[in-house]
Amino acid sequence: xxxxxxxxxxxxxxxxxxxxxxxxxxxCVTGLPLIFDEEIDGWLDPPxxxxxxxxxxxxxxxxxxxxxxxxxxxxxxxxYISFDDERPIVYVTTGPTPDAAPAAMHFLAFDARTGTKxxxxxxxxxxxxxxxxxxxxLGFWAEIFxxxxxxxxxxxxVSGVVLYAPFMAKLDFGTLRRxxxxxLGWLDRHNLLGIVTLAWASVVGxxxxxxxxxxxxxxxxxxxGLAEIIASEARTPLPAQRASxxxxxxxxxxxxxxxxxxxxxxxxxxFSSHHHYAVFLKGATPLTSKMLLPGFVDAATGRLDAxxxxxxxxxxxxxxxxxxxxxxxxxxxxxxxxxFDILTIIVLGSGLYLWLRRRGGPSDQRxxxxxxxxxxx
Amino acid sequence: xxxxxxxxxxxxxxxxxxxxxxxxxxxLIGDGVWDVGxxxxxxxxxxxxxxxxxxxxxxxxxRQQLQTAPIxx
Numbered sequence: 001x002x003x004x005x006x007x008x009x010x011x012x013x014x015x016x017x018x019x020x021x022x023x024x025x026x027x028c029v030t031g032l033p034l035i036f037d038e039e040i041d042g043w044l045d046p047p048x049x050x051x052x053x054x055x056x057x058x059x060x061x062x063x064x065x066x067x068x069x070x071x072x073x074x075x076x077x078x079x080y081i082s083f084d085d086e087r088p089i090v091y092v093t094t095g096p097t098p099d100a101a102p103a104a105m106h107f108l109a110f111d112a113r114t115g116t117k118x119x120x121x122x123x124x125x126x127x128x129x130x131x132x133x134x135x136x137x138l139g140f141w142a143e144i145f146x147x148x149x150x151x152x153x154x155x156x157x158v159s160g161v162v163l164y165a166p167f168m169a170k171l172d173f174g175t176l177r178r179x180x181x182x183x184l185g186w187l188d189r190h191n192l193l194g195i196v197t198l199a200w201a202s203v204v205g206x207x208x209x210x211x212x213x214x215x216x217x218x219x220x221x222x223x224x225g226l227a228e229i230i231a232s233e234a235r236t237p238l239p240a241q242r243a244s245x246x247x248x249x250x251x252x253x254x255x256x257x258x259x260x261x262x263x264x265x266x267x268x269x270x271f272s273s274h275h276h277y278a279v280f281l282k283g284a285t286p287l288t289s290k291m292l293l294p295g296f297v298d299a300a301t302g303r304l305d306a307x308x309x310x311x312x313x314x315x316x317x318x319x320x321x322x323x324x325x326x327x328x329x330x331x332x333x334x335x336x337x338x339x340f341d342i343l344t345i346i347v348l349g350s351g352l353y354l355w356l357r358r359r360g361g362p363s364d365q366r367x368x369x370x371x372x373x374x375x376x377x
Numbered sequence: 378x379x380x381x382x383x384x385x386x387x388x389x390x391x392x393x394x395x396x397x398x399x400x401x402x403x404x405l406i407g408d409g410v411w412d413v414g415x416x417x418x419x420x421x422x423x424x425x426x427x428x429x430x431x432x433x434x435x436x437x438x439x440r441q442q443l444q445t446a447p448i449x450x
Contacts, residue, residue, distance in 0.1 A: 165387070169380045173389045174429030192429060195390045196422045199397035286407050322405065329404030332416035336400075339423050 001166055007367045013159035014363075018355065020152040021348050027146070027208070028345045030133040034126070035326055035337045041126050048119045050087060050111060057088075059112040061246040062264075065090050068115050073106050080271075081245070082263040088112040098268025140215070147212030153205045160194050166371050167191060177374075183357050187374045190350040193343050200340045201347075207320035214317060218270055221314050226273070226296075226306070235275055238267060243302030245277060251304045252279040252295030259283055262292055267299045275299055286328070290319050393422040 033040060066078055069092040076094040083090060090112045095105040109118035135143040168175075168191070176188045210217075249261055259281035265271035272278035276296040282289045295307040310318075322328040326337035359365060359376075369376050400418030403411050 164390075165383055168386045173386075174425075176429065189430075192426065196393055196426045198390065199394035200401075200419075200422075203398070203401060286411070287405055290405065319405075323401060329412045329415045330408075333404055333412065333419065336416060336419040336423065340419075343423075343426070 003364075003367055003371070006163065006166055006370055007363065009159045009162045010363065010366055010370060013156055013163055014355070014366075016152045016156040016159065017351055020149045020156060021352055023146060023149040024153050025345065025348050026136075027133060027149075028341055028348065030129050032338060032341050033129055034133060035334050035341065037126050037130070038327070039334075041124065044124055044126075045122065047087075050089075050118075051114060051116070053113055057113045059088060059090075060115050061244075062090070062249060063244050063246050064115055065092065065110050065112070066245060068110060068117065069094060069108050072108055072117060076106065078266050079105065079269050080263055080265055083112075083261055089118065098266070134212075143212045147209040150205050150209035150212070154202060154209070157194075157198060157202055157205070161198060163370055164191060164195055167373055169371075169373070171373050183354065184374050186350045186353055187369075190347060190354060193347045193350070197340055197343050197347060201344050203323055204326075204340075207324035210317055210320040211324055215270060217313060217317050221311060222273070226308060238275060238300050242299050243277075243297070247302055248277040248297035248299075248304075249279050251297055251302070252281060252307060255295060255304070255307045256281055256293055259293060272296075276305065290322060290328075291315055292318060389425075393425060396421040 062081060065081075069078060073094040076096055077098070078092055079095050079098060079100070080093040081090060082093070088111065090110050092108045092110065093105050094108065106120075108120060110116065111118060131137055135146065174192055176192065177184055245264065249264065253259070253261070260283075262280045262282040263271075264280070265278040267276060268274050271280070271294075273296065275298060277299050279295045279297060280292045281295070282292055291310075293307065293309060296305045297303065298305055326333055365376070396418045400415045400421075402415075403418060404415035
């Protein structure tokens with residue numbers, strides 16, 4: 001590698017890192033408690049006890065649940081129905097309009113077997129941290145901005161790996177020069193931690209970026225992938241009388257009997273069209289449970305219009321979610337996630353320290369530092 | 378000291394990267410045994426890091442001992 005090439009990569013590493021580090025530090029620090037989101041929420045706000053009924057007690061019709069939801073949230077319309085993974089609970093999200101902001105929505109929980117209203121979900125400290133992590137309370141464009149910071153972070157990782165080669169040309173893996181200058185010690189630690197967290201940080205960084213593009217990616221899918229859905233937009237507005245949601249769910253489930261319902265999106269929301277109940281089924285195995293199959297049922301007539309597998313980019317987007325959150329492999333995986341997160345914080349912090357404590361002089365000085373493995377006494 | 382080849386420089390990092398990615402994938406494929414495997418594969422880079430972080434690796438120590446051994450005798 002020529003000095004010129006090294007200098008180019010050094011400048012890429014320096015600038016991509018300098019721009020994204022502050023935001024990445026915020027994301028790593030807020031992300032740390034979010035790894036244990038379920039545990040912390042379960043501890044701060046224990047799940048409400050449910051009536052003990054025989055295991056095979058049938059669930060009520062979703063239309064009955066919706067009638068209860070209408071009473072509980074007068075003047076609002078249902079936007080989503082979702083299903084608890086472990087307990088027989090049906091969640092109904094209501095709002096004043098289909099395009100209501102999440103803050104204006106209400107999240108109701110019902111016992112699926114009895115229709116009993118469960119204590120409402122109260123956004124607590126974890127919801128606050130999640131909002132901070134997602135968009136810093138600044139809305140859609142701030143979320144996209146953080147996605148771009150994720151891309152810069154990935155560029156910083158790639159350029160860091162490129163610089164690792166000339167730096168380590170004369171050093172053994174994991175060399176930590178102790179008893180030398182403090183800066184040299186941190187330069188070695190930055191390199192060791194950077195190279196071992198490489199794969200994890202790349203995956204979590206890139207999937208995090210993908211997560212920020214959920215709304216635009218879903219928009220592309222709706223505009224291109226769903227001819228039947230596009231055709232429906234020309235139809236007359238929906239009448240007040242709606243088809244049965246329970247029948248819609250059953251119609252879609254008949255097309256894929258081995259799958260389970262994940263959520264139902266009502267007409268007008270992001271995940272549906274203006275005319276359909278969009279019923280999203282998920283597979284029964286751990287891998288296929290991340291892959292959703294949507295079926296679209298006309299909300300006026302109850303006719304099943306289409307069951308269309310999602311295109312590759314929607315599948316990739318859905319698969320990116322668990323890979324970002326690290327919540328799919330039990331407590332051991334969460335602990336590993338937390339340790340990698342802490343190491344990444346050290347990489348970010350030491351990188352900033354190395355830049356602040358750099359010797360004066362032109363950036364050629366830093367290129368020398370790279371090729372001389374930091375030995376520029 | 379001679380220059381290392383890229384193969385020598387990146388051998389261990391690539392092994393740790395493959396272990397990480399395999400762990401991430403194994404966790405997605407299944408529960409139970411798959412999750413245990415995922416945890417172990419993901420922990421490997423962390424264990425290696427801890428090992429180098431706290432003290433110099435064994436081979437270096439042994440080389441130093443070999444060098445000093447004749448003098449002690």
